[in-house]
Amino acid sequence: MNNTVLQVLILAVGVGALIFVLFLVQRVLREKEGTPAVRDISKKIRIGATVFLRREFQMLAVFTVVMCVILVLFVPPRPMSAIAYLLGTIAAGAAAFIGMFIGTRANGRTATAAAKSWDQAMKIAYSAGAVMGFSVVGLGLLGLTVLVLILNDYHVTLSFAFGASAVALFLRVGGGIFTKSADVGADLVGKVETGIPEDDPRNPAVIADNVGDNVGDIAGMGSDLFESYVSAIAASMVLGVAVLGEDLGTSLPLALAAAGIVASIIGVLIVRPKPGNFGFAEQVAKAHKTMNAGVYVGNALMIVAGYFIVQFLVGELALFWALFSGLLAGFLISLSTQYYTSADHKPAQRIARSAESGAGVTIIDGLGVGMMSTVFPVLLVVGATIASYALADLFGIAIAALGMLINIALLLSMDCYGPIADNAAGIAEMADMGEDVRERCEALDAVGNTTAALGKGFSVGSAALAALAWVATYFQVAGIEVADIASVPVIAGVFLGGLLPFVFSALAMNGVGLGAFEIVAEVRRQFKAAGGNIDTNFKPDYVRCVDIATKHALKSMMLPGLLVLVVPLVLGFTLGGEAVAGLLIGSLVTGFLLAIMMANSGGAWDNAKKFIEAGNYGGKGSDAHKASVVGDTVGDPFKDTAGPALNILIKLVGKVAVIFGPIFVALVVL
Numbered sequence: 001m002n003n004t005v006l007q008v009l010i011l012a013v014g015v016g017a018l019i020f021v022l023f024l025v026q027r028v029l030r031e032k033e034g035t036p037a038v039r040d041i042s043k044k045i046r047i048g049a050t051v052f053l054r055r056e057f058q059m060l061a062v063f064t065v066v067m068c069v070i071l072v073l074f075v076p077p078r079p080m081s082a083i084a085y086l087l088g089t090i091a092a093g094a095a096a097f098i099g100m101f102i103g104t105r106a107n108g109r110t111a112t113a114a115a116k117s118w119d120q121a122m123k124i125a126y127s128a129g130a131v132m133g134f135s136v137v138g139l140g141l142l143g144l145t146v147l148v149l150i151l152n153d154y155h156v157t158l159s160f161a162f163g164a165s166a167v168a169l170f171l172r173v174g175g176g177i178f179t180k181s182a183d184v185g186a187d188l189v190g191k192v193e194t195g196i197p198e199d200d201p202r203n204p205a206v207i208a209d210n211v212g213d214n215v216g217d218i219a220g221m222g223s224d225l226f227e228s229y230v231s232a233i234a235a236s237m238v239l240g241v242a243v244l245g246e247d248l249g250t251s252l253p254l255a256l257a258a259a260g261i262v263a264s265i266i267g268v269l270i271v272r273p274k275p276g277n278f279g280f281a282e283q284v285a286k287a288h289k290t291m292n293a294g295v296y297v298g299n300a301l302m303i304v305a306g307y308f309i310v311q312f313l314v315g316e317l318a319l320f321w322a323l324f325s326g327l328l329a330g331f332l333i334s335l336s337t338q339y340y341t342s343a344d345h346k347p348a349q350r351i352a353r354s355a356e357s358g359a360g361v362t363i364i365d366g367l368g369v370g371m372m373s374t375v376f377p378v379l380l381v382v383g384a385t386i387a388s389y390a391l392a393d394l395f396g397i398a399i400a401a402l403g404m405l406i407n408i409a410l411l412l413s414m415d416c417y418g419p420i421a422d423n424a425a426g427i428a429e430m431a432d433m434g435e436d437v438r439e440r441c442e443a444l445d446a447v448g449n450t451t452a453a454l455g456k457g458f459s460v461g462s463a464a465l466a467a468l469a470w471v472a473t474y475f476q477v478a479g480i481e482v483a484d485i486a487s488v489p490v491i492a493g494v495f496l497g498g499l500l501p502f503v504f505s506a507l508a509m510n511g512v513g514l515g516a517f518e519i520v521a522e523v524r525r526q527f528k529a530a531g532g533n534i535d536t537n538f539k540p541d542y543v544r545c546v547d548i549a550t551k552h553a554l555k556s557m558m559l560p561g562l563l564v565l566v567v568p569l570v571l572g573f574t575l576g577g578e579a580v581a582g583l584l585i586g587s588l589v590t591g592f593l594l595a596i597m598m599a600n601s602g603g604a605w606d607n608a609k610k611f612i613e614a615g616n617y618g619g620k621g622s623d624a625h626k627a628s629v630v631g632d633t634v635g636d637p638f639k640d641t642a643g644p645a646l647n648i649l650i651k652l653v654g655k656v657a658v659i660f661g662p663i664f665v666a667l668v669v670l
Contacts, residue, residue, distance in 0.1 A: 003247040004149075006255060011145045013258035017138030017409075020265055024131045025102055031124055034112030037431040041207075042108030045423065048211035048546040049104050052178060053219060055554060057093060060170050064089050067166065075659055077153060084147055084156035088163025091143040092226045096171055096219040099132030099416060103218045107210075107423035114424065114440040115433060118283050119273035122444055125420040126291065126413060130268050132218060133412030136226045137261050140164075144233055145254055154241055154250045157234040158473075161227065162659055165652045168220075168227040169561050172648050175220035176641035177511040178553035179212025182545065183640075184512065184633050185519025191629055194527070194534075195621075199426035204526045204540035205519050208549045210426050213419035216640055217452065221415055224459055224647055225408055228466050231651055232405050233257055235469035236398040239476060243395045244314070252313050253402055256323065259305040260406035267298025267410050283443035291414050291451070298410045299331065306403075322388035322396035326403025326465060329384040330458055333377045334411075337457025340373040341603030342450050343611040347373075351608035352628065356617055359630035362605070366631050370601025370638075374593050377457070381464050381592070394472035401465035408462075415455030418448030449607060456599040456644055463647035464592045470654030471584045478577045478661035489579035493571060497586025497653075500567060501594050504560045504649050505642040511556030512637040518548050564649050568656045572664035580657045580664055588650050595646035602639025605631040 033039045064086065071082040106128030114121035144157050186205035190196050199206055233253045240249030271294040278286060303324065310320040340347045347369045354365040384404075388396035425441035427433075475481070483490050522545055530538045572580045609628035617624040657664075 003251055006251050007145055007149055010251075010254045010258045011142065011149065013261050014138050014142035014145060017134045017141065017261050017265070021098065021131055021134045021138060024127045024134070027127050028102055028106050028109065028124055028131070031109040032112055034108050035431065038108045038112055038427055038433070041427050041430050042104070044207050044542060045107065045210045045214065046104035048207060049100055049214040051546070052211065052215050052550045052553070053097065053100060055550060056170050056174055059554060060089065060093070060167065063166060064163075071159065074663065075159070077156065080151055080153065080156050081159040084151075084159035085163040087143055087147070088160035088230070089167050091139040092164040092167035092223050095132070095135040095139045095226050096167065096223045098135045099222045100214050100219045102128050102131045103214050103416065103420050106420050108427055110420060110424035110444070111427040111431070111433060111437065111441055114428065114437045114444070117275055118278065118440040118443060119275045121424065121440060122273045122287055122290070125424065125444060126271055126417045128420050129415065129417035130409070130413035132222045132416040133264070133409035134261070136222055136229060136412060137257070137264070137409045140226055140230045140233070141254065141257050141261065144230060148250050148254070154237045154246065157237055158655070158658055161231045161234040162655045164223070164227040164230050165648065165655050168223040168648050169564065169652060170557065171215070171223040172220045173508060173560060173645045174553045174557040175212075175216040176645055177508065177515060177556050178549045179216030180512045180637045180641045181515025181519055181552060182208035182212045182549045183636050184516035185523060185545075187629065187633055188516065189520050189523040189527070197429065199429040201430040202534045202538060202540060204523050204542060205545045206426065206430065207542035208519070208545040210423050211546055212549070213422050217419035218416050220644070221455060221459070222412060224644060225405070225412055225462075227648070227651065228459065228462050229405050229408050231466050231655070232398065232402040232469060235466070235473045236395070236402050238473050239395040239398045239469070242476065243392070248313060252310070252319070253399070255309050255313065256306060256402060256406060259309055260302055261409060263298045263301035263305060264407050264409035266301060267294040267407070268413055270294045270297050280439055280443050283440065284446050287444065287447040288450070291447075295407075295410050295414070298407045299327065302327065302406055306406075318391040319396065319399050322391045322399040323403035323406070325384045325387045326400030327406060329380040329400070329465070330404035330461060332380050333461040334454045334458050336373065336376040337454050337600060337603070338450060340369055340600045341607055343607040343614070348604045348607040349611060351604055351631065352611040352617055352624070355608065355612060355624040355627040355631065359627040362608070362627045362631040363634055366601045366605045366608070366635060369604045370597040373600035374596045377461050377596050378593070381461060384465065385468060394476070397465070397472055398469040401462070401469040404462045404465050411455060411458055414451040418452040418455075421445045421448040446610065449610065456603065456639060457596070459644065459647050460592065460595045460599055463595070463651055464588065467584075467588050467650040467654050470651060470658060471581070471588065474581065474584060474654060474657045474661050477658055478664060480577055480581060483578045483581040487578060489575040490582040492575060493579035493582025494586040496567065496571060497583035497588070498590045500563065500583075500587045500653070501591035501646055501649060504563060505594060505598070505646065507556070507560040508642040508645050509637050511552070512641050515549060515552040515556065518552060519545055522548055560645070564652050565656060568653050569660060572657070572660060577661060577664035580661070584654055584657055587653050591646045591650040595643045598638040598643030598646075602635035602643065605635030606639070
């Protein structure tokens with residue numbers, strides 16, 4: 001097949017993904033918004049999320065102008081690198097905006113549908129989550145293919161991925177600080193001090209908490225995986241050209257990504273929850289089974305499609321097995337995450353039991369679970385790396401990373417379903433929609449907690465493989481064959497790289513702590529102004545808490561963001577290219593382990609709390625429950641701020657290194 005014809009077909013698949021997005025949007029928006037109370041609460045959440053995103057985009061615009069100037073001055077091909085970078089930021093920002101736009105309109109509709117049946121509510125929430133998933137893959141594939149077709153230079157795809165990384169940095173770190181500042185602040189004063197339920201409308205921070213679900217877990221997660229997706233494709237193209245030649249080296253990764261979109265569309269269409277009057281546990285089980293069916297079908301179809309694409313274009317199957325190793329590793333990492341975080345398994349249940357001994361033991365057990373949970377994902381990534389390298393050298397590692405991300409639309413559909421279901425449960429509580437509606441929404445939310453944990457575990461694993469692909473790409477573009485571990489610059493780079501994730505995480509965690517402190521102070525102030533009587537004639541000022549969380553998040557994200565960009569540049573311009581190679585390895589090793597530990601500890605603490613709230617170990621209001629709330633409070637910034645933000649760090653340092661690598665090589669000092 002003619003290469004141009006193949007790329008046009010790939011372009012058509014990208015357009016088809018966006019047409020499918022329009023179909024999903026129409027499916028969601030045709031549903032009823034609900035009562036005036038539901039519409040009012042949903043509107044408050046939507047306005048808060050929009051204000052936050054608008055302020056972040058204003059900051060991002062300034063940053064983008066600065067980066068474009070730097071790229072025009074220093075990075076060839078000029079000015080095409082700057083144009084590609086700009087397109088990457090626009091595509092990533094558009095995907096995040098579209099996902100959050102529909103998410104903040106689906107939450108009230110999901111709660112309203114739950115008044116009729118759980119299956120209709122699940123269908124709305126899942127369809128809205130799929131909007132984010134297919135916006136990511138559609139815009140990502142479309143942007144990369146257009147660059148290759150029009151500019152005819154595969155190198156500019158690196159700058160496109162770099163632009164996507166900048167958006168992910170802003171939305172993942174800023175959104176993570178916002179969501180957990182609001183969540184922790186709301187919980188500490190509401191549930192712990194005042195004893196009112198979660199999502200109680202009397203809590204002034206409750207709207208900010210729900211806004212955070214959207215800016216952190218939809219826009220933030222979407223931009224994170226958009227960046228991983230385009231990074232894996234771009235790295236595969238750069239390494240593929242060296243092995244297969246320019247035409248085939250650029251077309252093969254794009255063709256595999258296009259096949260993944262088609263397989264994912266079929267997988268999403270298979271997700272059809274069956275109606276019926278089921279109890280809480282049955283609803284949770286059936287929702288899991290229904291969504292998993294789509295994942296299994298999508299993965300099976302991708303395996304078959306990958307086999308035929310590689311066989312047809314390349315003629316031998318080593319690259320197919322590299323692709324399969326990444327896909328299998330991603331699937332097994334998801335199972336490992338589910339085991340360590342789900343309330344159905346022993347680790348989270350053991351934490352719940354330890355809560356009877358108090359908050360201290362709860363935290364100790366949760367940290368232990370998170371540390372132990374690193375074993376299996378690391379072994380899987382190591383196995384996939386060894387296998388793919390043996391099969392196809394460095395290009396095999398890039399294809400394995402692409403394999404892990406090939407069905408990312410399915411994962412994001414499940415992951416972004418979670419915060420929409422969580423918002424629906426909150427709206428059902430605030431709008432006083434009744435116990436039955438609240439229970440159905442809680443069942444959907446319980447499923448969402450697990451899918452969110454799976455998404456975080458998967459995003460960490462995919463980030464590790466994607467970062468490895470960028471390390472391989474860096475060695476190629478910088479012309480470095482071997483980085484000598486006995487070399488002083490390399491040793492210095494390894495140590496500084498190992499340090500970077502800890503400093504980055506500390507800044508993110510401190511940002512949450514300070515933000516939560518300000519939210520707590522504001523909620524206490526409003527309660528005190530009411531004379532302690534919040535049951536009658538109390539009108540909480542929701543806007544004030546949203547404003548506090550927004551300003552603090554945007555302020556707190558600047559230093560960790562600058563560190564990720566500045567450290568590799570300073571090291572490269574002082575100690576040279578080999579020192580940067582050490583930096584990449586050091587940051588990947590510690591960042592990967594720390595991200596897994598934080599994500600799984602946080603998920604396990606969260607589900608241990610929910611296991612107690614389901615009636616175990618004394619249930620809600622018991623001493624064990626109070627201890628579990630403290631554990632969950634610690635776990636929130638672990639799993640939703642610092643842990644996920646490390647995904648951006650370990651990939652972004654690689655991108656900075658690749659973009660500026662040729663300059664570093666000429667500047668060795670030692």
